[in-house]
Every structure is written in structure tokens, then in C-alpha cells.
Amino acid sequence: MTNDPIIQVENLSKLYRLGTIGTGSLRQDVQRWWYQTILRKEDPFFKVASDKGTSADFLWALRDINFEIKEGEAFAIIGRNGAGKSTLLKILSKVIRPTQGVVRGRGRINSLLEIGTGFHDELTGRENIYLNGHFLGMTRSEIKSKFDEIVDFSGVEQFIDTPVKRYSSGMYVRLAFAVAAHLEPDILVVDEVLAVGDAEFQKKCLGKMNDASKKEGRTILFVSHNMQAVNNLCHRAMLLQKGAMLKIGAVDKVVNHYLSGIQQHMLSQQWPDTETAPGNATIRVTSVQLTPHLEDTLRPIDVRTELTLTFEFWNYEEGINLVTGIHLFTQSSECIFDVSSKPQVYSKGLIKGTCSIPGNFLNDGSYYISIIFVKDTSTEVFYLSECIAFDVEDFRENTNWYGKWMGHVRPNFPVILTPLPALP
Amino acid sequence: MRWQWEIKPESAWFEWNWKEIWNYRHLLLRLIRRDFLTQYQQTLLGPAWVVIQPLVTVLLYVIIFDRVVGISTNETPPTLFYLSGIIVWNLFAESFSGTVYTFTANAPLFAKVYFPRLIIPFSVTASHIIRFFIQFMLFAGFYVYNLYSGTVTFNLAYCILAIPLAIVVSAGLGLGSGLALSVFLAKYRDLTNLIQLTIRLLMFATPVIYPLSIVPDKIKAVMLYNPLVPVIEFFRMAFLGQGTVSGVQLAYSIVSVMVIFLAGSILFNKMGSKLIDVV
Numbered sequence: 001m002t003n004d005p006i007i008q009v010e011n012l013s014k015l016y017r018l019g020t021i022g023t024g025s026l027r028q029d030v031q032r033w034w035y036q037t038i039l040r041k042e043d044p045f046f047k048v049a050s051d052k053g054t055s056a057d058f059l060w061a062l063r064d065i066n067f068e069i070k071e072g073e074a075f076a077i078i079g080r081n082g083a084g085k086s087t088l089l090k091i092l093s094k095v096i097r098p099t100q101g102v103v104r105g106r107g108r109i110n111s112l113l114e115i116g117t118g119f120h121d122e123l124t125g126r127e128n129i130y131l132n133g134h135f136l137g138m139t140r141s142e143i144k145s146k147f148d149e150i151v152d153f154s155g156v157e158q159f160i161d162t163p164v165k166r167y168s169s170g171m172y173v174r175l176a177f178a179v180a181a182h183l184e185p186d187i188l189v190v191d192e193v194l195a196v197g198d199a200e201f202q203k204k205c206l207g208k209m210n211d212a213s214k215k216e217g218r219t220i221l222f223v224s225h226n227m228q229a230v231n232n233l234c235h236r237a238m239l240l241q242k243g244a245m246l247k248i249g250a251v252d253k254v255v256n257h258y259l260s261g262i263q264q265h266m267l268s269q270q271w272p273d274t275e276t277a278p279g280n281a282t283i284r285v286t287s288v289q290l291t292p293h294l295e296d297t298l299r300p301i302d303v304r305t306e307l308t309l310t311f312e313f314w315n316y317e318e319g320i321n322l323v324t325g326i327h328l329f330t331q332s333s334e335c336i337f338d339v340s341s342k343p344q345v346y347s348k349g350l351i352k353g354t355c356s357i358p359g360n361f362l363n364d365g366s367y368y369i370s371i372i373f374v375k376d377t378s379t380e381v382f383y384l385s386e387c388i389a390f391d392v393e394d395f396r397e398n399t400n401w402y403g404k405w406m407g408h409v410r411p412n413f414p415v416i417l418t419p420l421p422a423l424p
Numbered sequence: 425m426r427w428q429w430e431i432k433p434e435s436a437w438f439e440w441n442w443k444e445i446w447n448y449r450h451l452l453l454r455l456i457r458r459d460f461l462t463q464y465q466q467t468l469l470g471p472a473w474v475v476i477q478p479l480v481t482v483l484l485y486v487i488i489f490d491r492v493v494g495i496s497t498n499e500t501p502p503t504l505f506y507l508s509g510i511i512v513w514n515l516f517a518e519s520f521s522g523t524v525y526t527f528t529a530n531a532p533l534f535a536k537v538y539f540p541r542l543i544i545p546f547s548v549t550a551s552h553i554i555r556f557f558i559q560f561m562l563f564a565g566f567y568v569y570n571l572y573s574g575t576v577t578f579n580l581a582y583c584i585l586a587i588p589l590a591i592v593v594s595a596g597l598g599l600g601s602g603l604a605l606s607v608f609l610a611k612y613r614d615l616t617n618l619i620q621l622t623i624r625l626l627m628f629a630t631p632v633i634y635p636l637s638i639v640p641d642k643i644k645a646v647m648l649y650n651p652l653v654p655v656i657e658f659f660r661m662a663f664l665g666q667g668t669v670s671g672v673q674l675a676y677s678i679v680s681v682m683v684i685f686l687a688g689s690i691l692f693n694k695m696g697s698k699l700i701d702v703v
Contacts, residue, residue: 008427016701094538097433097697104427117537120458122465131458134451135537163465 005068006187006219007092012065012101014087014243015058061087063243065101069187069236074213074220076230076251078258079240085223086191088240089113092221093189107186110136114191116176121165125156125175128164132179146182154178181208188212192224202403209233227255228394259300259393266368266389267292274314283373283382284314286350290369290388293359302395303410306359309388311371312352321345322381323374326355331366336408343377363410364394437694445540455547456554474555475562478514482506489633498635500664501575503566508663509632511559512590512656515552517623519598522548524619526602527610527699534700541696542689545606549599553591560587567663582662589674593655596681603688607695631656636668651677651684 062084069075077085090096092103093111118135119128129150133143143150151157154175156167164172190209206229212218213233224230230237230251237254239247247254268289271277277284288311292301301307309326325340339355369388373381394405464470482503489495490502497505523545527534530544570576609615630650631639636657639647647653654673661667 090535091431094431094697095535096700097435098431099433101433103431104429105431106426106428109429111537114536118533120462122462123458127458127461131454134448134454135533135539137448137539139447140450 004071006071006073006107007069007103007105007221009065009067009092009103010101012062012088012091012098012103013060014062014084014091014096015099016061017058060243062091062098062240065240065245067238067245067248069219069221072213072217072219073236074222074234076234076237076254077221077223077240078225078227078230078237078255079246082242083240084243085240086113087243089189089191089221089223105187108137109187109189110183110185111189112136112180112183112191113189115180116172119164119172119176122163124163125151125154125160125167128175129179132176136180136183137185138183142184150178150182153181177205181205184216185218187219187221189221190223192226206233227259228396231255256299260298266387269387278384279313279382282315282317282320282375284316285371285382285384285387286312286314288369288371288384288387290390292390300393301390302393303362303364304359304395305392307357307390309355309357309369310352311354311387312350313373315346315348315351317375318348319345321376323377324353325372325374327370327372328357329368329370330408331368334408336362336367340372340374360412361409362392363405363407364392365408366391435694435697437690441540445542445546448539448543451539452543452547452550455543456551459547459551460554471558474558478507478510478559478562481510485510485633495634496638498637498666500660500666501566501570504563504570504576504664505635505660506633507563507566508660509630509656511556511563512594512659513627513630513632513652514559515556515591516594516598516652517627518552518555519549519595520602521619521623522552523599523602524606524609526606527696528613531700542603542692545599545603545692549595552598553595556591556595576663577665578663579661579665582658586659586662589678590655590659593651593677593681596685597651600681600685600688603692604684607691607699610699626650635660635666637666648673648676651680653677 065088077088079085087096089111090113091098092109093113094109095111095113116128116132118132120131123131129147130140130143134140151160154171154177156171156175159167159171164175167175188209209220209222210233213220220233222230222234234251236249237251238245239254239258247257268287270287271285274284274286277286279285288309291308291310293306293308294301315322321343322345323340323343325338327338328336330336341353367390368386370383370385371387372383375381460471464473467473469476485506486502489506490497526541526545526548534541567576571578605615605619609619629647630652631647636644636647636653654669654677657667657669658674659667661669
């Protein structure tokens with residue numbers, strides 16, 4: 001990586017007109033033309049949108065984006081759906097034009113917003129390799145020299161002269177990816193659509209990108225929702241929100257900022273006023289809190305994080321034989337566990353409960369907690385449902401696999417393989 | 425350190441990037457190849473359709489316009505008369521309808537990958553020029569037969585001039601007007617119906633099935649605004665010895681087609697990069 005910027009983005013904005021474009025637009029177009037060309041005034045529609053910030057008919061998909069990418073850098077663009085990631089990639093790929101601002105760059109840029117662009121079903125694999133390659137900007141000699149490699153990589157040698165409409169969908173995707181993987185641009189722009197397909201294919205895609213970035217020193221721009229892949233592949237990242245740049249910097253910082261931002265903040269609830277606090281004549285809950293044991297409070301909760309649930313409640317019944325149970329559910333309402341305190345007799349007063357969920361126990365996902373209060377081991381006194389909600393992020397080390405880990409729990413039980421002596 | 429490229433909100437009106445188009449020439453050739461390979465995939469007669477279509481049209485015209493209606497063909501054999509009109513007209517009509525839908529037909533492609541957009545209409549037009557040559561061979565076959573039976577005479581110098589002229593004017597007019605209209609068609613879809621209708625009517629306003637000489641002078645003056653008219657007449661004069669055309673009219677054809685082509689491609693280039701938001 002050198003220190004020279006290879007792409008420079010300055011004040012980039014993109015305005016979209018919403019709603020149906022059709023009958024109404026001819027009048028608007030004529031009006032706009034009249035204002036701009038004949039009266040030499042500002043575009044009346046454009047003004048409306050920039051004055052009010054957001055207008056019902058217009059949307060700023062991107063607003064005043066500024067950044068630079070250095071040569072050889074792997075740069076990620078992250079954000080929620082509709083944040084403007086794809087719009088930015090499309091502008092960088094010259095597919096659409098910005099409304100304002102400018103992008104400057106050096107060297108050859110290739111973008112993979114999709115694989116198999118321009119594939120024609122009726123043509124053979126061989127014809128499609130050339131067609132797709134040319135669409136992606138490869139010259140004939142480039143494709144010719146890499147043709148065997150591409151076919152090898154795709155693993156469809158046998159069917160290379162068969163029309164691709166006869167291919168299985170897996171073969172089709174492999175062939176399409178094989179062409180894309182043999183591009184040799186200075187800057188590679190990759191959209192997350194590449195990460196479709198089975199786990200093995202994803203691994204191949206990401207592996208190839210890793211090679212391009214780390215071994216071949218190409219500049220990569222990568223859009224993804226897969227934070228593990230982003231963390232592993234990229235040096236720097238940019239976080240977009242509703243078209244604006246929220247944060248830019250080292251990849252782990254930006255990813256953490258993004259994840260802690262999207263995590264649900266129902267980690268604690270307090271009811272100082274006992275009159276309105278949830279409960280009844282017997283039980284009044286005053287607070288519940290889930291504390292993640294994190295060294296860095298800015299980091300999100302991940303699969304390693306130990307969690308402690310604490311709750312406080314008033315008991316109004318003298319000599320109650322009480323049991324409290326903690327129910328943990330997944331977002332799809334499947335109960336993961338139901339743990340409870342030992343039955344015991346309590347006097348009137350404030351009672352505090354705690355429960356620890358160890359690290360390396362829950363899998364990544366979204367969870368919520370409910371608390372049940374039971375009298376005499378069988379009568380339900382009060383059920384405080386969904387009082388805590390939280391997300392657990394994925395964390396992996398020393399693995400090249402980024403697919404979804406199966407199961408609701410992810411304990412660290414050792415799995416041991418022992419080679420056995422060969423049978424005589 | 426210098427920047428090598430820039431992406432700006434607008435392209436200039438006269439931003440000609442011929443070098444870029446040249447860099448994508450392999451794509452152009454590949455697209456022509458794709459057109460031919462896919463058009464006749466899974467058909468029994470395959471590429472023969474290139475000649476069957478004009479052949480059947482000629483047969484119909486001979487039966488309807490020559491035998492039934494009895495429109496004069498100025499003593500030239502009706503087969504050759506109609507065929508000459510059809511192949512030149514077809515080149516225009518096919519180039520036009522092939523390029524006018526550029527944006528609507530290629531929207532998914534244009535939304536995913538950048539390449540000079542002009543490559544697509546260029547490749548379509550080039551395919552139709554190749555088809556023109558094949559159909560011209562058919563014409564030549566009939567022509568040689570008629571030469572032997574002595575029903576036609578020809579002017580070699582005119583013939584050599586007539587073929588490139590027919591190609592440049594018909595294909596150029598089809599491509600140029602197709603480029604210009606494709607920009608509007610991308611935005612206002614109702615033009616689709618209008619365009620189909622206009623093309624059909626325009627054929628009857630062009631001397632394809634009748635000679636210009638039978639047209640009353642008043643109407644002829646209006647018809648001659650159509651750059652195709654002098655070219656079809658000249659083509660017939662060269663090969664069949666019958667045609668009413670002057671050098672000035674031919675010069676008008678060439679100049680007007682050049683103007684239309686330039687205007688069309690400038691408009692296409694200027695608007696092309698913005699249209700993807702609309703299509």
C-alpha cells in the first residue's frame with residue numbers, strides 16, 4: 001500500500017425523484033427546461049428539495065460524501081439497507097451519474113455489481129466467457145490468455161460448448177464467477193450480491209478477493225452486510241446512514257460503531273414510581289438490567305460476552321414462598337432456556353435478583369428475556385414479558401468461513417479427534 | 425500525480441470518446457456475432473430466414489400490387505423492382521427499430537455494467553448491414569437471371585456508387601433517428617405505438633412498391649424531403665435503368681443523414697448516462 005490516493009470523492013450527492021415517472025414528468029421536464037435554458041434560473045425542482053432538506057417527491061440517496069482511497073487499500077462501505085451504499089458503488093462504476101460533486105481516479109476500474117452480466121442463455125459457455133469478459137472491459141487477448149484458467153476454475157470443461165441454458169444454476173454461477181475472478185483491474189468494486197450461493201462458493205469468492213487485495217495489491221471497494229468478511233478483508237471502512245457519511249476510519253472501529261448502533265437498546269428498564277411499575281398487589285418490579293461484561297464499552301455484545309441480568313422488585317406479601325424464573329427467547333419466540341431460583345420464604349421488602357449468562361454460550365442472533373414470579377411453586381403471581389431485548393454479534397477467529405453458524409447456542413465444548421492405530 | 429479519469433454530474437455536449445469506443449471494438453464484434461448466433465438458434469431453416477423474409481415479401485407484392493392492383497413498375501421486371509425497394513427499405517427500418525429500443529431493451533444491462541452505450545446501437549446496425557449484403561446476394565441472383573434474358577440494363581459506375589450510398593443513407597438514417605428517438609422513448613413509453621405506426625406509413629410514402637415517376641409533382645416535392653427517396657430511386661436507376669433522381673437530391677440525402685446521425689449520437693451520448701435513473 002502506498003500513500004497516494006487512487007480515488008478521490010468530493011462533495012458527492014445523488015438526488016432521486018420519487019413517485020411514478022410518466023404522465024407528470026413531461027410537464028415537469030418542459031418546465032425545468034424552460035427555467036434552466038430559457039430563463040437561466042436554477043432548476044425549480046432541485047431548489048425545492050435542497051431548501052426543505054427532504055421533500056416528499058425527492059430523496060437524497062447520497063449527500064455530500066467526501067473520502068479518499070489509497071492505492072492498494074481494501075475499503076469497505078457499510079450501512080443499513082437504503083443507506084446509499086449501492087448508489088455510491090453505481091456512481092463509482094459509471095453506471096449512473098451523481099447530481100453534484102465529482103469523483104477522480106487513476107487506473108483501470110472494474111466493477112462487479114453482479115456476476116454474469118450480459119450472459120445469453122442460448123450461447124455456449126465458451127461464447128459467454130468472451131461476451132461477459134468484453135462487457136467487463138477485458139480485451140480479446142486478455143481473455144484468450146486466461147481462457148483455460150477460467151474454464152479450469154469454473155469446473156465446467158465438459159459443458160463448455162453447451163448452451164448455458166442447459167447448465168444447472170450452480171454451474172452457471174461458477175462460470176460467471178470464474179470470468180469475474182480473472183479480471184485484473186487496478187481498482188475492483190464489488191457489491192455484496194457476490195456473496196450469494198452456497199457457503200463453499202462464498203468462501204471461494206472471499207478467498208479470491210483476499211488474494212486480489214493482499215497478494216496482488218489491488219485496490220478493493222467492498223460493500224457487504226457480512227461484518228466478519230468486512231473485518232477480515234478490509235483495512236478501512238466508511239459507515240453510511242441515510243445518504244450521509246457517519247464515520248470513516250479503521251475497519252474495526254467503524255464496524256463496532258455500526259453494530260453497537262444497530263443493536264437494540266432495551267438493555268435496562270427502570271420504574272421509579274411504584275404506582276405505575278409493572279406488577280400487582282403482591283409484586284412490583286422496579287428495575288431490570290442486562291450488563292454485558294465488555295472491556296471496551298463501545299464494542300457490541302458478541303458470542304464471547306458474559307452477560308449479567310439484575311432485577312429488583314418489591315414484595316408486599318409477608319412470608320411468601322417465591323420462585324423467580326428467567327425465560328430467554330430467540331426473536332422467533334423459541335425458548336432457549338428457563339432457569340429459576342430455589343423456592344424460599346421471603347418477608348416484605350425490596351428483593352434483588354441476579355442471573356449470569358456465561359460467554360461462549362449463545363449463538364449470534366437477537367434475543368429477549370421475560371421474568372416469571374411464582375408463588376408456592378405452582379401459582380403464577382406475575383409475568384414480566386419481554387423486558388430485555390439484546391443482540392449478540394458473531395465473532396470468529398482463525399477461520400475462513402463466514403456462513404451462518406447453526407444452532408441457537410454455541411458453547412465451547414471441546415471436540416477431540418484422536419487418530420486410532422491402523423487395524424492389523 | 426495526475427488523475428486519469430473523472431466522473432461528473434453532466435457530460436459535455438460534444439464529449440466524443442472515440443478512443444473508448446475503439447477500446448471496446450471486441451465487444452462490438454462479439455455482439456454482432458451474438459445477434460447472428462442467437463437469432464437462428466433452434467430454428468429449422470436457420471440463417472436462410474435472412475433471404476426467406478424478403479423473398480416471401482416480394483412474392484406477396486408481385487401478386488398483390490403487380491397482378492391484382494396493377495401498379496406500374498416502369499417496364500422493369502416486378503421481382504427486381506420490389507426486391508430492390510425492399511432490401512434498401514429494410515436496412516433503414518430494421519436499423520431504426522433495432523436501435524430505438526436501446527434503453528428499454530438493455531436497461532438491466534446498463535444498470536449493472538459500464539461500457540460506451542453507443543456500442544449497442546452500433547452493433548445492431550452493423551448486423552443489419554451484414555443482412556443487407558446477404559439480401560443483396562439474393563437480388564444479384566435474380567438480377568443475373570434477368571440480365572441473361574435481356575430485360576434489364578445497367579450502368580456499372582452508378583452501380584458501384586449505389587451500393588455504398590444505399591448503405592450509408594439507409595443505415596445512417598435508421599441509426600441516427602433511432603439514437604435520437606431512443607432517448608425520448610426511454611422516458612415516454614407511449615411513443616412506442618406512435619413509432620410503429622409511423623414506420624408503417626412511412627413505407628408507403630417512400631417509393632418501395634411504386635416508382636417515383638408516377639407520383640404527381642406536388643406530392644413528389646414533399647416526398648423528396650425524405651432522404652431515402654433519392655437513394656432508392658438512384659439504386660433502381662443504377663441497376664434497372666429506371667429512376668428519377670438528380671445529383672442535388674442525392675447530395676441532400678447524404679448531408680441530411682449526416683446531420684441526423686450527428687444530432688442523434690450527440691443527444692444519445694449526452695442523455696445516455698442520465699437515463700438509467702429513469703428507465
